[in-house]
Amino acid sequence: MKNKNLVSITDFSKEEYLRILELAAEFEMKPRQDILRGYVISTLFFEPSTRTRLSFETAINGLGGRVIGFTDSGATSTAKGETLYDTIKMVSNYADLIVMRHPLEGSAKLASEISSVPIVNAGDGANQHPTQTLLDMYSIQKTQGTLDGLKIFMVGDLKYGRTVHSLLMAMSRFNTTFYFISPEELMLPAVYKLHLDKMGLEYHEGKDLAEFLPEADIIYMTRVQQERFTDPIEYERVKNAYVLRRNMLEGTRETMKVLHPLPRVNEIHTDVDDSPHAYYFQQARNGVFVRMAILSAILGVK
Numbered sequence: 633m634k635n636k637n638l639v640s641i642t643d644f645s646k647e648e649y650l651r652i653l654e655l656a657a658e659f660e661m662k663p664r665q666d667i668l669r670g671y672v673i674s675t676l677f678f679e680p681s682t683r684t685r686l687s688f689e690t691a692i693n694g695l696g697g698r699v700i701g702f703t704d705s706g707a708t709s710t711a712k713g714e715t716l717y718d719t720i721k722m723v724s725n726y727a728d729l730i731v732m733r734h735p736l737e738g739s740a741k742l743a744s745e746i747s748s749v750p751i752v753n754a755g756d757g758a759n760q761h762p763t764q765t766l767l768d769m770y771s772i773q774k775t776q777g778t779l780d781g782l783k784i785f786m787v788g789d790l791k792y793g794r795t796v797h798s799l800l801m802a803m804s805r806f807n808t809t810f811y812f813i814s815p816e817e818l819m820l821p822a823v824y825k826l827h828l829d830k831m832g833l834e835y836h837e838g839k840d841l842a843e844f845l846p847e848a849d850i851i852y853m854t855r856v857q858q859e860r861f862t863d864p865i866e867y868e869r870v871k872n873a874y875v876l877r878r879n880m881l882e883g884t885r886e887t888m889k890v891l892h893p894l895p896r897v898n899e900i901h902t903d904v905d906d907s908p909h910a911y912y913f914q915q916a917r918n919g920v921f922v923r924m925a926i927l928s929a930i931l932g933v934k
């Protein structure tokens with residue numbers, strides 16, 4: 633993985649996913665190591681973030697590296713009209729690796745074609761969020777003991793949800809059965825269903841969350857993302873389409889876990905938080921170890 637870009641989750645092979653998960657488990661056991669001393673990593677966030685940026689920065693600090701970057705592109709020369717091309721050209725002079733979040737789909741790919749140092753995509757519009765996927769996979773493996781042959785429910789905004797798109801692509805390599813639950817307006821784009829058809833995988837599509845719930849190994853809830861809608865009336869119509877409540881989890885598998893990339897708005901009621909099925913806050917914690925693994929693999933120190 634040394635010097636590779638991580639723009640799409642398909643940039644890594646199945647073996648590389650498993651290596652990242654193995655490294656993440658090592659970092660969870662020993663989260664303070666000085667292996668990134670002397671490295672500078674840039675975090676460029678053109679779009680808001682809490683978990684992704686802070687867990688990357690926690691990972692870098694824990695491994696002894698240094699961080700440069702910004703969280704508000706309005707306070708950079710982007711506000712004076714500097715292009716993404718020029719920004720990436722410049723920052724790749726200063727850092728050994730760039731972590732970038734940007735609202736435009738394809739922006740991470742563009743950055744990887746410009747940069748002289750590896751690019752890690754921290755989310756590009758509605759397209760992909762590969763580092764989230766690796767931490768989701770780590771959470772699935774940790775709670776289910778395997779990645780193979782699971783039944784995964786994806787619920788909510790399957791149209792614009794970049795975490796859903798990346799996770800689907802990765803888990804399609806592990807004989808997963810998928811259940812896609814969304815309102816009509818936010819159904820999974822056809823390109824992903826074509827991919828599953830090509831892989832010969834079983835999937836179900838519907839609007840009723842309760843119908844198959846007892847079969848689930850993982851319920852992956854997602855937020856309806858206001859920022860992706862051009863029509864506010866459409867957002868209002870679908871924003872509360874699904875609200876998971878604790879009583880809905882009665883009769884589900886004992887080992888079933890509820891995941892969510894977070895932030896949540898209303899889609900998981902707080903009465904789920906102390907249920908043994910809730911795993912979304914631990915999932916976010918796992919992000920630190922998985923991002924340590926990604927950085928150290930790409931920088932070639934592990």
Ligand code: CP
Pocket residue numbers: 680681682683684685755764893894895
């Ligand atoms: N899961 C995730 O990407 O969260 P943030 O937007 O807070 O980074």
